Amino acid sequence: MKLLRYGEPGAEKPGLLDAEGGIRDLSAHVTDIGGAALDPAALAELAKLDPQTLPAVSGSPRIGPCVANVGKFICIGLNYADHAAESGLAVPSEPVVFMKASSAIVGPDDDVLIPRGSEKTDWEVELGIVIGRKAKYVSEAEAMDYVAGYCVAHDVSERAFQNERQGQWTKGKSCDTFGPIGPWMVTKDEIADPQQLGMWLKVNGETMQNGSTRTMVYQVAYLVSYLSQFMSLMPGDIISTGTPPGVGMGMKPQRFLRAGDVIELGIEGLGTQKQNVKADA
Structure with missing residues (x-):
């Protein structure tokens, strides 16, 4: 479904x-x-x-975030070896875990707002895992029993806030509108192998990212099991699993989003997103 x-x-x-x-x-x-x-x-x-x-919905209504009342928006950093390389960083010996504020969540086609003072707002197409029931200390073998489905997640990032300011990555990841999810949650029975999904992102029609979940370092079942050793994963929590290469930060010269840009992204079998970039008020 x-x-x-x-x-x-x-x-x-x-x-x-x-x-x-x-x-x-x-x-x-x-x-x-x-x-x-x-x-x-x-x-x-x-x-x-x-x-x-079921009643048919007429017209073309706005599509909202595909999951309501997300409790935790957990992100995995540097989870594609080629993305780690373009970032000038080593592949981590354990998953890099950080949190993205749930207040960043918006619909798949809602505007992305560049925050005040931003010069380095960047894009990242990612596979989102939606948790279906409480997972605590689960093994990798049983981890998929706790997955409800998958969605497209856009981990918008402000690189100066993330990397050039003191503290952790969270403040560069959590600005309003920095977490579009959807257009829909696809239940796991429709995805034969979440590690074989093509994924892409374009800015103003130019392809920036063109990758596949098969190059993930730490895969879906491992991530669910791993995270459940440190915190209870609850129904509706989302795990954003990292991005393939092609982000603006890794380009030479670097390239970042500006007001007026249009972002399009998608993952095979999970739908597409399209966002207009605007300056925050």
Whole structure:
């Protein structure tokens, strides 16, 4: 299934994408796409529904973040060897873990705002893992039992805030609008192998990133198991798993986003995003 949320910010409704690409309303069956609705048993009940019997949503409503009330937005840094190389950094001996504020989350086609004082706002297409039930001290062998599905995540980053200011990476990752997710969460049964997905990103029509999840250093099952040793992963938590090469910071000369730019990105089987870049007020 492809589960989504549609409507104005703060008033999104749960929906399902049908085989023809239309949106079907799920309000009679679930209050939102998040929390308990992501449990395997709850998803199994939704899977029994015939989309043709659900109310069709007319027009072209805004698509919101695909998961509601995300508790933790956990990110993995330098998880592609070729991206680590372009950043001038070694492949880490353990996953690099940092948090992105949940207030950064927006819909897949919402504007990306360059924060005040920014000169180095950058792009990163990433595979997002959506957690479906509480995971604590889980093994790698059982880790996939705790995954509800996957989504496209855009880990927008301000590199000066991230790397040239004191402290950790979080403040360069958490500005408002720096976390577009969606357009939908694709349940894991639809993705035969999350480590074989092509991924790409363009700025103003020019391809910047063209990679695949097969080159991830630490793969999906390992990451879920690894993180669960340090914190409980809860339903609706999102793990953003790192980016392939092609970010602006790694270019010579470096290249960063400016107001007026248009970003397009996508992952095979998970949909696409498109964002207009604007200056924050």
